[in-house]
Amino acid sequence: MxxxxxxxxxxxxxxxxxxxxxxxxxxxxxxxxxxxxSRVLGFLNxxxxxxxxxxxxxxxxxxVTIPGFQYAKLIKKPFLAINFSMPAKSDLDRDLIVGxxxxxxxxxxxxxxxxxxxxxxxxFEINIVVFILAMFGGMFVYNRLQxx
Amino acid sequence: MANFSFLSAFSxxxxxxxxxxxxxxxLGRITEISSIAGGLLKPFDEQFSWRLIFILSIVVGGAVYxxxxxxxxxxxxxxxxxxxxxxxxxxxxxxxMGSGCTSGHGICGVARxxxxxxxxxxxxxxxxxxxxxxxxxxxx
Numbered sequence: 001m002x003x004x005x006x007x008x009x010x011x012x013x014x015x016x017x018x019x020x021x022x023x024x025x026x027x028x029x030x031x032x033x034x035x036x037x038s039r040v041l042g043f044l045n046x047x048x049x050x051x052x053x054x055x056x057x058x059x060x061x062x063x064v065t066i067p068g069f070q071y072a073k074l075i076k077k078p079f080l081a082i083n084f085s086m087p088a089k090s091d092l093d094r095d096l097i098v099g100x101x102x103x104x105x106x107x108x109x110x111x112x113x114x115x116x117x118x119x120x121x122x123x124f125e126i127n128i129v130v131f132i133l134a135m136f137g138g139m140f141v142y143n144r145l146q147x148x
Numbered sequence: 149m150a151n152f153s154f155l156s157a158f159s160x161x162x163x164x165x166x167x168x169x170x171x172x173x174x175l176g177r178i179t180e181i182s183s184i185a186g187g188l189l190k191p192f193d194e195q196f197s198w199r200l201i202f203i204l205s206i207v208v209g210g211a212v213y214x215x216x217x218x219x220x221x222x223x224x225x226x227x228x229x230x231x232x233x234x235x236x237x238x239x240x241x242x243x244x245m246g247s248g249c250t251s252g253h254g255i256c257g258v259a260r261x262x263x264x265x266x267x268x269x270x271x272x273x274x275x276x277x278x279x280x281x282x283x284x285x286x287x288x
Contacts, residue, residue, distance in 0.1 A: 026209015060161020099246020
């Protein structure tokens, strides 16, 4: 099902897309200030002084992705790969809800989610490094539990 | 200042949207940061290299931002130190269990009109708002 047969031989065109997409992602998170946890916490602070910044970021992103992803439904395959790698699950299940609640608790405590955490590495802040190490720890624990 | 901030927020969002669209229309991949990062725990997986390159490129994006826009990245981490390991654990565990984070569910999934992603996005935003409210009430 994988679009690439061997990771060792990533075509240059694919590399260009992966690198430019990653850099654009980092730039967008920086420009929108989503890299700053206090911006995110300001959005979550609905009972106090509310900061709608995150809503504008979502609106900007969705204004591009909604038409783009809907257009993707019209074409049979992506421009440079054999098929669209779609998520296997389509039904609502307990893991989706419980997982989203747990993620929300962590996100609400620190105001940091995975993408912004990576961009925030640029400021050399120990709390960010600890967050990322713990995040990988949490993923590791989940993977281990899956094996039982 | 406030208007300027909302304009950069919207423009930043557009750039993020383009990044996700590039991956999907070009390579057919959903930009799901938590799952791409999580894949780095499997160094022998054939998909390891592109995942690593993508994750490093995100960090590089943050590094070149000040050079392009002439503004520094601000990261306020004002919570007590012990909050960050706890939050990191919950974010890592929860995003894997719920198969997605803000990027995969919120930006890509919602754009595909996926019911799972719509429900997940509303759930983690609500959960985060309640958590932040409770935390603020307790910590004063």
